Amino acid sequence: MRGGPLLNGRANATGALTEMTSNTAKFRPATRLVHGGVQRSQHGETSEAIFLTSGFVYDNAEQAEATFTGAVQHYQYSRFGNPTVAMLEQRLAEIEGADVCCATATGMAAVNAALLSHLKCGDRMVASRALFGSCHWIVSTLLPRYGIATEFVDGGDLDQWRAALSRPANLVLLETPSNPMLEMVDLRAVSDLAHAAGAIVVVDNVFATPLLQQPLTFGADVVVYSCTKHIDGQGRVLGGAVLGGEKWMNEVLRPFIRNTGPTLSAFNAWLLLKGMETLALRVDAASRAAAAIADFLAIQPGVSRVWYPTRADHPQHDLAVAQMSAGGTLVTFEVAGGKAGAFAVMNGFGLIAISNNLGDSKSLATHPATTTHMRIGEDERARLGITDGVIRLSVGLEDVEDLKEDLAGALSKLRA
Numbered sequence: 001m002r003g004g005p006l007l008n009g010r011a012n013a014t015g016a017l018t019e020m021t022s023n024t025a026k027f028r029p030a031t032r033l034v035h036g037g038v039q040r041s042q043h044g045e046t047s048e049a050i051f052l053t054s055g056f057v058y059d060n061a062e063q064a065e066a067t068f069t070g071a072v073q074h075y076q077y078s079r080f081g082n083p084t085v086a087m088l089e090q091r092l093a094e095i096e097g098a099d100v101c102c103a104t105a106t107g108m109a110a111v112n113a114a115l116l117s118h119l120k121c122g123d124r125m126v127a128s129r130a131l132f133g134s135c136h137w138i139v140s141t142l143l144p145r146y147g148i149a150t151e152f153v154d155g156g157d158l159d160q161w162r163a164a165l166s167r168p169a170n171l172v173l174l175e176t177p178s179n180p181m182l183e184m185v186d187l188r189a190v191s192d193l194a195h196a197a198g199a200i201v202v203v204d205n206v207f208a209t210p211l212l213q214q215p216l217t218f219g220a221d222v223v224v225y226s227c228t229k230h231i232d233g234q235g236r237v238l239g240g241a242v243l244g245g246e247k248w249m250n251e252v253l254r255p256f257i258r259n260t261g262p263t264l265s266a267f268n269a270w271l272l273l274k275g276m277e278t279l280a281l282r283v284d285a286a287s288r289a290a291a292a293i294a295d296f297l298a299i300q301p302g303v304s305r306v307w308y309p310t311r312a313d314h315p316q317h318d319l320a321v322a323q324m325s326a327g328g329t330l331v332t333f334e335v336a337g338g339k340a341g342a343f344a345v346m347n348g349f350g351l352i353a354i355s356n357n358l359g360d361s362k363s364l365a366t367h368p369a370t371t372t373h374m375r376i377g378e379d380e381r382a383r384l385g386i387t388d389g390v391i392r393l394s395v396g397l398e399d400v401e402d403l404k405e406d407l408a409g410a411l412s413k414l415r416a
C-alpha cells in the first residue's frame with residue numbers, strides 16, 4: 001500500500017485513486033480507517049503529509065494547458081483539490097461505501113452545498129421536523145427566499161411521509177437518530193416513497209456515525225456529516241463531508257463546491273485523517289458506555305424517562321436495531337422538576353462538562369430547551385417532546401464507572 005503518485009484524485013476519480021481503492025477494498029473497516037486513501041509522496045512518510053499549499057506549479061505551459069483540458073491529472077488549486085484533503089475524502093468514501101466524497105469546511109457547509117446544488121426556484125422539499133438548528137434555519141428561512149418550499153413531517157410517522165410524498169418533490173432531508181430525542185426515521189421506507197415522488201434523499205448521519213449506520217445501503221442517495229463530531233472526535237476542528245454516487249457528486253455537487261468554495265483546509269483534513277484512525281475504537285467504546293449509562297439512568301430516582309435507540313423501551317426499538325449496529329454515543333433523559341431540576345443536575349456534574357457540542361472524547365451535557373433548541377419556540381419543542389427536564393448526554397471516553405458516579409452525584413441534587 002505505497003499509494004500512487006500524487007495526482008488530482010478529486011477532479012478525476014480514476015487512475016491512481018481507483019488503484020488504491022482496490023488495494024484496500026479487501027480489508028475490514030478498522031483497517032481501512034487507518035490505511036484508506038493514503039497517498040505517499042516520494043519521501044515515503046509514515047503519517048499522511050500535510051500539503052499546506054494554495055496552489056500548484058506546472059513543469060511547462062503545455063502541462064498547464066493539458067491540466068485545464070483534463071488530458072492530464074494534476075492538482076490545480078486547493079479550492080478544487082488538495083492531496084491531504086483527497087486522502088481524507090477517499091478514506092471517508094471507502095468507509096461509507098460511497099463512490100465519491102467531497103470534504104467541506106464545516107458540517108453546515110456540507111448540508112448547505114447538498115441542498116443548494118440540487119434545488120432551484122419552484123422546487124419542493126420534504127423534511128423531518130427534528131432537524132439540527134442550523135439545518136432548520138436553512139430550510140425554513142433561507143430556502144424560501146429562493147422560492148424553495150418545505151413541508152415538515154414528524155420523522156417517525158410513516159403516514160405523514162406517505163401523505164407529503166404523494167405529491168412530486170425534489171429533495172428529502174432527514175436526520176436519524178434525531179437531535180436530541182433520538183427519534184428514528186425508517187430509511188428504507190422513506191427512500192422508496194421519496195424516489196416514487198421524484199426526490200433524492202439526503203441523510204444527516206452525524207448521530208449514527210459512518211460505522212453504526214450506512215444510509216446508502218437502505219436506499220438513501222446522499223449522506224452528509226459534520227466531521228466536527230465523532231470523526232474528529234477530540235473537539236479540535238470543524239469539518240464536514242458530502243458523500244454519494246459518482247454522477248450526482250461529480251455533476252451536481254462538485255461544481256457547486258469548486259465554484260462557491262466551502263473548502264476544507266489541508267491542516268484540518270490531516271487532523272480528521274488522524275481522527276479516523278481511532279474512530280472505530282472510540283465509537284465502539286463510547287457507544288458501549290452510552291448503552292450502560294442509559295440502563296443505569298433508567299433505574300435512578302429522579303429520572304422520569306430515558307431515550308436510547310437500542311433499549312427495549314425505545315418506541316422505535318425494532319427499527320433502531322434493524323438500521324443500526326449499535327445505539328450510538330448519545331443518551332437523552334428527562335429529570336423531575338422541569339428546568340429547575342435539569343439545571344440542578346447539570347450544575348451538579350463534576351466530571352461531565354456543560355456544552356452544546358457532542359461526539360467528543362470528553363462527556364458533554366446539554367439542556368436543549370434553553371440552548372440548542374431555544375430558538376424554535378415552546379410549541380415546536382412540545383411537538384418534538386423536548387420538555388424542560390430533558391438533558392442530552394454525549395458520552396465520551398472516560399471510565400464508565402466514573403461517569404455513573406458523576407451522574408448519581410448530580411441526580412442527588414434533585415433531593416437536596
Ligand SMILES: *Cc1c(COP(=O)(O)O)cnc(C)c1O
Pocket residue numbers: 106107108109132135175179204206207225226227228229238239240
Ligand atoms: C453539528 C451538527 C451539524 C453541523 O455541523 P458543523 O460542523 O457544526 O457545521 C449538522 N447536523 C448535526 C446532526 C450536527 O450534530
